[in-house]
Amino acid sequence: MFRIERDRARFREIVRGRLRGDLRKYLSTSELLGRRGEHAVSIPVPQIELPRLRFGENKKGVGQGPGDKGDPVEGEPKEGEGAGAAGEQEGQHLFEVEVELEELARMLGEELELPDIRPRGDRCIDSEGGRYSGLRERGPRSLRHFRRTYRNALRREIASGKLDLSDPRVVPIAEDERFRWRKSQPQPDSSAVIFHVMDVSGSMGREQKDIVRIKAFWIDTWLRSQYKNLEVVYIVHDAVAKIVDQQSFFHLRESGGTKISSAYELVLQLVLDKYRPEDWNIYPFHYSDGDNWSARDTERCVSLLRDELLPRVNQFCYGQVKSAYGSGQFKKDLDAALVGTENLVTASINDREGIADAIREFLGRGR
Amino acid sequence: MSRANELPPGLRDEVQRIQAIARARGLDFLDIVFEMVDASDVNALAAYGGFPVRYPSWRFGMDYERLEKGHKYGLSKIYELVINNDPAYAYLVRTNSDMEQKLVIAHVCGHADFFKHNVWFQPTERKMLDRMADHATRLREFIDRLGQDTVEIFLDRALALDNLVDPFLPLREYMQNRRGEDERSGAVERARRSLDAVMQGGERRSGTPQRERSRAELPTHDVLGFLIERCELEPWQCEIVRIVRDEAYYFLPQRMTKVMNEGWASLWHSRILTGGVLEPSEVVDFADCHSGATATAPGQLNPYKLGIELWRHAQERGLDLFRLRRIHNDASFLDELADEEFAEKSGFFVYGKNSRTGRTEVLERDWKTVKEKLLQQFSWAGMPRIELVDDDHQGRGELALEHHHDGRDLELAAAGETLKTLAQMWRKPVHLFTQEEGSPRHLTSDGKEVRLSEPAPAGAGKETA
Structure with missing residues (x-):
């Protein structure tokens, strides 16, 4: 209309x-x-x-209603807009x-x-979503491909010398006809799971968590566009790890020690039980300020990653958020121990400005 | 228009009946074409100012989006839309109840009477429906030829200046022309003019009677008119400025008489409906609907409410309402009617920003102050009064505008951007002399940048080169 x-x-x-x-x-x-x-x-x-010459802030106006001198006027007074036509007034909205x-x-x-994500391995399944991109010689009338049909007819008539250029009439016969055909296309398995794992120990402050949640938002947004079916699992950990809902992930404040391996074990458990690599593209993201409980635990993390997790996931991302208290040791340890591992990405995020770059680090490999 | 827009027979009868009653009670209106529209279409119409066709602009799309949202969340509902045209066009929304339809019909009779008789509407184009469609066609031609971006950029520039017009100019010219016309052979000349009005689509042909004095004479408030005559523009650009100016002048009387006009229509729908048109079962719904339209949120001014109260006050004072509706605009109407008793009764106050607390609060209830502010608010069609005083500022062919400051400052950031727009069109720097918090200010732009300074005390155009 x-x-x-x-x-x-x-x-x-x-x-x-x-x-x-x-x-x-x-x-x-x-x-x-x-x-x-x-x-x-x-x-x-x-x-x-549009810019306009209009009255500014200090304009006084007349209103109607109760109130004594000095009483605040509720809301921002403006010329009333009744049930009439579209208002003419302008304002910052x-x-x-x-x-x-x-x-x-x-x-x-x-x-x-960011590059599109390449499906992992050759695991493709025939998904239902076909398109009418094929052609056949038989088919229902409603799917006749007009142009191809006439092109064939034209070709045939030219070849057989029947085409009279002064009166070019092209009449398709049965063998000229082409019909659209639904081609089922093997599509990459479109299920993916994200694990957002966040360190909520005492050293992770408000700003650090904000950075994490902004990142998580954008990563979700990107991966959602790449996979039809995306599940997100939120995990928080200090000395122990647990699954939480989105709300708590973003608002929880815990304190205490940090045992990163607890979280990695939980992720592994879920991967083994529920999100099997045969069926799922798996993306764990771990955010921490890099302060682990002990060197022993870091060793445990490294071996968990190397032997169990990395072979099963598309990509493991570790984002280290700078905090006033964290030593930042964990990233160094990971980088040193797992140097050259293709599907492990580590990134440091110093402040909010660094979010965009870290996202690019994580997602820029199309994995 | 299409059959789908025709009224069902029951409603058609209702229109006949209500119009007959309205006429019997003294209203005299343009013919009215009522159209039935779906609720989903009414927002589109409203975004177009009631017209079915307008030129392409994202601004209408924005208004539409806002209206749609308001509608979706139940914040606003548009009952009534009427176009000042001969015949007048009005829309009835299919989903309205019978009572609401009656209310709208009666209300529209009030507007159509006002359009026909109020002096400020006399100069307006009465074939505006055609004219708007014509404008749309012109703009589409330009877009096809030059591309959307080029045309849009220039249109937006012209629109930014569309309140730089003189609200009193059309009536002044109209009166002058009328005087001139009486001396000529009336009927033939008028017929020729109305034919011209219909044909007018191409560039205005020479020989079209343009009896107004040159718009290039300074000083003038009609900046758009000045630009059409004096600005070096491509023909298509000139045409766009002309279109924007045409439409601005068409809508001006509605801005100048909003309170009176809505009040008049509300007074009449209330008189007509409670005079026997309503079924007994509809009375309560009517009261609800009517009071909804005339309610004020605290601290706001509802033109429907203010308007109907002024008319009732005039009635109590025994004044001739029909005469008042003919000769006034909002400002003069208020001046005539708002007295102490009225201000008291209506609970008016002046609000303003408390500079210490930063909040908006009630400043004054004294009726003289209230009235002064009210008049100020409604004077000059509610726009800042800007006059073009010089087209050769400092001998360099630059434009100088003067803001007639009345205590209300301009929004300087927006003013700067507007000046930039004007400078881009004029292709030389332009100046605006105004005030901020009581001190003089000089804004200038060369089309790229905006500078704000305190002018030399000599003021506009007096500086020596």
Whole structure:
């Protein structure tokens, strides 16, 4: 109805353009967290306005209602908007723009130049999702491929010298006809599981956790766009590890010692029991400030990784968030012990600005 | 339009009945075409200012999106849309109840009467439906020829300037033309003019009677008119400025009489509906709906409420309502009617920002102050008054604008951006002289950057080169 849909599409295009321009900003703020629905994120963007000569802040106005001198006026008084036509008044509003997760992921991919993920190994399954990309000589009328049919007919008529150029009539006969055919395409197994593992020991402060959750948000967003079926498991650990829900993952504050191996054992347990590598693409992400309980435990972690986890997962990512208390030793130990291991990625994140780069580290290998 | 938009027979009868009652009670309105629209279409129409066709612009899309959201979350509902056109067009939303339809029909009769008789509406284009469609076609041609981005960028520039117009100009010209017209052979000339109005689509042909004095004369508030005559523009750019100006002047009277017009329509829907049109079972719903439309949130000014209260006050004072609706705009209407008794009764106050606390609060209830502020708020169609005073500022062909400051500062950031837009169009620097917190300010832009300074005390255009 009307042409308004085109105006709206244009408006959304403009908004998306701005969003793309500001994506780096969103990569380092927690603004988008908690705004994600099933399929879309609603992103607040400043309303786009044409500049105008208009009255500013100090304008006084007349209102109607109770209240004595000096009483605050509730809300920001503005000219009333009754049940009438669209208001003329201008004001600074935030506009909520719904952006599909896929699109957000695409923007992220473009901004950080992320490659698409290559399916692991050759595990492909014939999934149902076929497309009408094939051709056959028999088929229902409704699927007749008009152009190919006529091309064949034309070819035949030219070859047999029947085509009269002064009166070019092309009449397809049965053997010219081609029909679209649904080709089932082997598609990569589209199930994936993310393990977000976070160190919540005393040394991980609020800022560190914020960084983790912003990262987790973007990683989820990206992987969701790559896999149809994505499950996310949240694990927190101090000296012991446990599975928590999303809410607690982002808000829990524990304190105490750190035994990283406890978390790795839990992940391994889940991989062995529930998310078997034959069926799942597996992405553990572990965030910590790099302070482990003991060198012994770090050794245990290394062997767990090398012998058990790394052979079973697509990629293991360790992100070390800088904190005032952490020694940052764990990353050094991992790097030293597992040097040259292809599917282990470690990254240090100094501050919010570093989030984008760390995401690129983690996801930039298309694994 | 299409059959789907036709009214069902029951409603058609209702329209006949209500219009007959309205006429019997003294309203005299343009013919009204009522159309039935779906709830989902009404937002699209509203975003287009009631018109079915407008030129392509993302701004309509933005308004539409906002209205849709408001609708979805139940924050707003549009009952009534009416276009000042001959015939007037009005929309009835299919999902409205019978009572709501009656209310809208009666309300629209009030508006159509107001359009026909109020003096500020006399100069307006009454074939605006066609004109808007024509504007849309022109813009689409430009887009096809030059590409969307090019046209959009220029259109946005022109739109940023669309409040740099003179609200009193159309009526002034209209009166002058009328005087001139009386001397000519009336009917033939008028017929020719209306034919011209219909044909007007291409560049305005020479020989079209443009009797207004040159718009390039300074000083002027009609900056858009000035640009059309004096700015070096491509023909298509000139046409866009003309379109924007045309539409700005068309909508101006509605801004200047919003309170009166909504009040008048509300007064009449209330009179007509409670005069026997409502079924007994509908009275309570009507009261609910009516009071919803005329309610104020604390500290706000609802034009429906303020309007109807002013009209009732006029009635109590025994004034001739029909005469008032003919000669006034909001500012003069308020000036005539808002007295101490009225201010007291209505509970008006002046609000403002407390600079110490930073919050907005009630500053004053004294009725004289209230009235002064009210008048200020409604004067100059509610826009800042900007005058183009010089087109050869400092002898360098630069434009100088002066803001007639009335205590309300401009938003300087936005003003700077607007100036930039103007400078891009004029292709030379432009200046704006205004005030901020009581001190003079000089804004200038060369189309790329904006500078803010305190001017030499001599003021606009007096500096020696």
